[in-house]
Amino acid sequence: MSGYFGVRGNWAKIGLLLLLLSIFGCNTLKKVGEDELLLTKNIILVDEEKVTNAEIKGLITQKPNSSVLGYPLKLNLYNLAKENPDSSFQDWLNRKEKREKRLKNLLSEKQVYRLQESFLVKGYSEFLKRIGEPPVVIDTSKTSKSVSKLESYYNSKGYFNNTGEYEIIEGKKVKKAQIEYRVTLNKPYIVDTIQKNITSPELDSIYNQAVKGSFVKQGQQFDLDNFTLERERLTALFRNSGVYNFQESSINYNIFRDTTQASDDQLMDVELNIRKFRSTNDTTDTNMPYKVARHRKINIYADYDLNGNSDSLKTLEYDNHNIIYSGKLRYRPKALTDAIFFEKDSIYRDLDRIRTYRQITNLNTFKYPNIEFIPDSTQTQLETNIYLAAKPKYSLNLNFDVTHSNIQQVGTAFSASVITRNVFGGAETLNISARGSIGLLSDASLSDGNFTSELGGDVNITFPRIWLPFNTEGIIPYYMLPQTRLSAGTNFQRNIGLDKQSLNSILSFNWTPSERLKNNIELLNVEFVRNVNPDNFYNVYRNTFSNLNRVADQFQDDPQYSQYFRPLEDVDDEPVLSIPTGANGFVRNILNDSIPVSAEDKELVNSIEERRRRLTENNLIFATNFTHTKNSKSGINDLDFYQYRIKVESAGAMLSLLTNVIPFNKNDNGQNLVFSVPYSQYVKTEFDYIRHWEIGGSQVIAFRSFTGLAIPYGNSDNIPFVRSYFAGGSNDNRAWNAYELGPGKTDNINDFNEANLKIALNLEYRFPIAGDVKGALFADAGNIWNVFDSETNPDAIFTGFSSLGDLALGTGVGLRYDFTYFVFRLDVGFKTYNPAKDGSARWFDGYNFKQAAFNIGINYPF
CATH class of the missing domain: 3.10.20.310 (membrane protein fhac)
Structure with a gap:
C-alpha cells in the first residue's frame, strides 16, 4: 500500500510540474481569431509627450491583459480551459450502443470513469475561465470611445479646442498590436x-x-x-x-x-x-432666501420611549440645555451636555453637528443618535432636538480558539468578557474579562508535565474625559474625544517557560485631535513579573544548556566532578550536567576558580550565568510613555497612504527621584529594591513608518521601516526581557523564525535571542492573482544588537555604521486569501544574506524550500 501511495505522490508532483509548464509555455494567442489583434500596450501622447498619469491612463476603455511581473498569468490560465468540454460527453451519449446501455443502467466501470472525467474536465475548464481573463482583442468602437474620453478630460482642463486621434501599430509578432493615442491641446482658456x-x-x-x-x-x-x-x-x-x-x-x-x-x-x-x-x-x-439661524432651544431627550406617555416626561435645565427624561435620570447632566457641542443663542455650525455625532458615539453608551433641527417661521431660530437611545446595560462576549506555537503542539484558548455601561452615571464603561488556555507541550523535556496552562483576567474602566484633578478642556477639548482608561490585570502561566506570574496596572489618557491624528499617554504603567520556576531555566533554554554542556565535556570522565552530572541510565549514554543542581554548581565553581578552565570558556560561562540571572530574576517596571500616531488613509479602499508612529518611554525615573526621600533597601549589586525586587530603569524610543503606493490594477508597493532603542541606566544594566526587541517571524524578517535572528552576527546562540536595539526594513510588492487570491514578493532586512548594556560578546554589539553590515536580508513569496473581513496569509522566506555566516557563504546559503521559513499570519504584516 505504501508503494501505491508513493507512486500516486510522484504522479501528483509530475502533474503539478506539467501544469506549471503548461501555464508558462502557453500560447497567449491561442484564442485570438485570425482577423483579430491582441492588445499589448496603450501609449498616450499629449502634444507629442508621453503621459504616465494614472488618472489619464484610466480613461482608456480597453486595457491589455493584466500581468504579474510582465507575465500574463490570467490570460494563460484562461487559455488552458477547453472551448467545449462537453463535446466528448455529448458524442458518447449520442452513440446508440452507449445510449442503450445507459437506459438499461448497465454502464461499465470504464464508462463511468469517462463520464466522471468529462464532468471533471468541464468543472476544471469553468474554474480556469472564472479565475482567468479572456484575451483583450482590439475593438475600434471602444478605441473611439477612449479618444472621446480623452478629449472630454482635456476640455475640463480648459483646452476646449483640443483634438484627438488614434493609430493601431501592429507588432513584429502576428496578431499582436499596440494603440497609440495622440491629443493636440492647442491654447487653453x-x-x-x-x-x-x-x-x-x-x-x-x-x-x-x-x-x-x-x-x-x-x-x-x-x-x-x-x-x-x-x-x-x-x-x-x-x-x-x-x-x-x-x-x-x-x-x-x-x-x-x-x-x-x-x-x-x-x-x-x-x-x-x-x-x-x-x-x-x-x-x-x-x-x-437663505438666512443665518441660531440655536434658540436645545433639548436632549435622554433615553425615554418616544411613543410613550408624554405627560410623564420631566425636564431638567442644565448649562442652557433642556434634559428631557422619564422616570429617574440615569445620567449625570454634565456627562450629557459635555457631549453636545451646540450652545444656546450661538449660530448653527455643521462642524458642531459632526462633533456631536462623534462624541456621543464615542461614549459607547448610546446608539447612533438622531438630531433634528426645527426652524421657526422666520428661519432664523432653531429648536434643536437630540434623541438618545441607550445601548443594553450589559453585554457578554465569548471567544474560543485553537492555537499552535513552538511550545505547544496544539492548544485551546477561551475568553469571556462582561461590559457594563454607564457605571457611575457619567457614561463610564466597565469591562471585566477572563481568559484561559490549555495545550499539549511540543517537547516533554521542557517541563515535568505534559500540558501547558494559562489563566488571566483584567478589569478595565473607561471614562469619557481626562480624569485629572484640574480642568484640561482648554488643552484637550471634548471634540478630540478624550478618554481615561484605568486597568488592572493578572496572568498565570504553568509549564510555559519559567511559569511566569504577572500583575499589571495602567492609567492612560488618549485623545484624537483629528481623524488622522491620535495621541496616547500612559501616565503610569506598572508591571510585575515573577518567575515561579527559575530552576527550569536550562530545560527551557536548550541552546544555552548545550553550550554549557560542551564546556563540561572535558570533565565528564573525571570522578571528582561526577556530582555535576546526572546518573547514566544506559552504558551508551553520554554524561550531561544535571538540572538544576549540577549545572548551577558547575557554573558557580568555574566562576570562583574552583574548576580550572580556559579564559575563553570562563568568559562563555560568565555570559551564560549573566543571561540565566537576567532571565530568571523578577522584574518590576514603573514606566511612563507617550505615543503619537498619524495615518493619512482616507478609507478601507485607499491603497495610497502613509502612516507613522512615534513612541517615547521612560521607566524608573519617578522612583529614582524618591531615593533621597525614601531609604530603599539594596541588594548585593547595589540596586535599589521595591518589594524586594530591583526596579528597572531605562529610556526607550521607537519610530515606525509605513508607506503604500498604488501602481494600478490593485497592485501595491508597500514599505515599512522601524527603529527602536532602549538604553538602561541607573538601577539597571540591561533591559527587561518583556521590553526588549527580537527579530524574525511573520510580521518581521520572514526568512527567520521569531527570536531566531541576531543579535548582530551571532548565529542563533540562544533559544530566544533579544537585544535593546532594532532596525527593520520591509519592502513588498502585492498583486492580484485570481479572484480573492493575492500574491506578494517581499524583501525584509534588519537585525537586533546590544548597545549601552552589560553584553560583552563583540559579535552582538552595535559599534557604529560598520555594524550595518550585519543587517540580514530575507526574500520570498507569499499567498493571501481575502475573506473580506480579514486576510489569511502564507509567506515563504529564504535567507538571502545571513550575517552569521563568513565571507561568500553569507549569500544564498541554504536558499531552498527545505531550509526556508514558512510563516502563517492573519492580515497584512504592515
Whole structure:
C-alpha cells in the first residue's frame, strides 16, 4: 500500500510540474481569431509627450491583459480551459450502443470513469475561465470611445479646442498590436472676470469675508475641478456660518465665451450664481432666501420611549440645555451636555453637528443618535432636538480558539468578557474579562508535565474625559474625544517557560485631535513579573544548556566532578550536567576558580550565568510613555497612504527621584529594591513608518521601516526581557523564525535571542492573482544588537555604521486569501544574506524550500 501511495505522490508532483509548464509555455494567442489583434500596450501622447498619469491612463476603455511581473498569468490560465468540454460527453451519449446501455443502467466501470472525467474536465475548464481573463482583442468602437474620453478630460482642463486621434501599430509578432493615442491641446482658456449673483444678502456678506480662499481665481487656467472644489468650499463655509439648510445644488456658474469660434483671445468671464432655498416639502415650490439661524432651544431627550406617555416626561435645565427624561435620570447632566457641542443663542455650525455625532458615539453608551433641527417661521431660530437611545446595560462576549506555537503542539484558548455601561452615571464603561488556555507541550523535556496552562483576567474602566484633578478642556477639548482608561490585570502561566506570574496596572489618557491624528499617554504603567520556576531555566533554554554542556565535556570522565552530572541510565549514554543542581554548581565553581578552565570558556560561562540571572530574576517596571500616531488613509479602499508612529518611554525615573526621600533597601549589586525586587530603569524610543503606493490594477508597493532603542541606566544594566526587541517571524524578517535572528552576527546562540536595539526594513510588492487570491514578493532586512548594556560578546554589539553590515536580508513569496473581513496569509522566506555566516557563504546559503521559513499570519504584516 505504501508503494501505491508513493507512486500516486510522484504522479501528483509530475502533474503539478506539467501544469506549471503548461501555464508558462502557453500560447497567449491561442484564442485570438485570425482577423483579430491582441492588445499589448496603450501609449498616450499629449502634444507629442508621453503621459504616465494614472488618472489619464484610466480613461482608456480597453486595457491589455493584466500581468504579474510582465507575465500574463490570467490570460494563460484562461487559455488552458477547453472551448467545449462537453463535446466528448455529448458524442458518447449520442452513440446508440452507449445510449442503450445507459437506459438499461448497465454502464461499465470504464464508462463511468469517462463520464466522471468529462464532468471533471468541464468543472476544471469553468474554474480556469472564472479565475482567468479572456484575451483583450482590439475593438475600434471602444478605441473611439477612449479618444472621446480623452478629449472630454482635456476640455475640463480648459483646452476646449483640443483634438484627438488614434493609430493601431501592429507588432513584429502576428496578431499582436499596440494603440497609440495622440491629443493636440492647442491654447487653453483663461478665467478673466468673476462676477457674482447671490440672492441672499447674508450669504453675500459671508462670501465677501472669505473670498480670498476661492479655488476659482482671475488669470487662472480654466479647470472644472476647481469649480467643483469651490462649490464644496462654499457649501461648507455657509453651513458652518449659520445656514443649517444650505444646499450645494443652489450653486451654479455661467461661463461667457463662445469656444467654437477661432480666436487668439482665450479669455472667458465667469458668473457665480447662488439661488434661493428651494423647499422639498412645499408643494407650491416656493423659493426663499437663505438666512443665518441660531440655536434658540436645545433639548436632549435622554433615553425615554418616544411613543410613550408624554405627560410623564420631566425636564431638567442644565448649562442652557433642556434634559428631557422619564422616570429617574440615569445620567449625570454634565456627562450629557459635555457631549453636545451646540450652545444656546450661538449660530448653527455643521462642524458642531459632526462633533456631536462623534462624541456621543464615542461614549459607547448610546446608539447612533438622531438630531433634528426645527426652524421657526422666520428661519432664523432653531429648536434643536437630540434623541438618545441607550445601548443594553450589559453585554457578554465569548471567544474560543485553537492555537499552535513552538511550545505547544496544539492548544485551546477561551475568553469571556462582561461590559457594563454607564457605571457611575457619567457614561463610564466597565469591562471585566477572563481568559484561559490549555495545550499539549511540543517537547516533554521542557517541563515535568505534559500540558501547558494559562489563566488571566483584567478589569478595565473607561471614562469619557481626562480624569485629572484640574480642568484640561482648554488643552484637550471634548471634540478630540478624550478618554481615561484605568486597568488592572493578572496572568498565570504553568509549564510555559519559567511559569511566569504577572500583575499589571495602567492609567492612560488618549485623545484624537483629528481623524488622522491620535495621541496616547500612559501616565503610569506598572508591571510585575515573577518567575515561579527559575530552576527550569536550562530545560527551557536548550541552546544555552548545550553550550554549557560542551564546556563540561572535558570533565565528564573525571570522578571528582561526577556530582555535576546526572546518573547514566544506559552504558551508551553520554554524561550531561544535571538540572538544576549540577549545572548551577558547575557554573558557580568555574566562576570562583574552583574548576580550572580556559579564559575563553570562563568568559562563555560568565555570559551564560549573566543571561540565566537576567532571565530568571523578577522584574518590576514603573514606566511612563507617550505615543503619537498619524495615518493619512482616507478609507478601507485607499491603497495610497502613509502612516507613522512615534513612541517615547521612560521607566524608573519617578522612583529614582524618591531615593533621597525614601531609604530603599539594596541588594548585593547595589540596586535599589521595591518589594524586594530591583526596579528597572531605562529610556526607550521607537519610530515606525509605513508607506503604500498604488501602481494600478490593485497592485501595491508597500514599505515599512522601524527603529527602536532602549538604553538602561541607573538601577539597571540591561533591559527587561518583556521590553526588549527580537527579530524574525511573520510580521518581521520572514526568512527567520521569531527570536531566531541576531543579535548582530551571532548565529542563533540562544533559544530566544533579544537585544535593546532594532532596525527593520520591509519592502513588498502585492498583486492580484485570481479572484480573492493575492500574491506578494517581499524583501525584509534588519537585525537586533546590544548597545549601552552589560553584553560583552563583540559579535552582538552595535559599534557604529560598520555594524550595518550585519543587517540580514530575507526574500520570498507569499499567498493571501481575502475573506473580506480579514486576510489569511502564507509567506515563504529564504535567507538571502545571513550575517552569521563568513565571507561568500553569507549569500544564498541554504536558499531552498527545505531550509526556508514558512510563516502563517492573519492580515497584512504592515
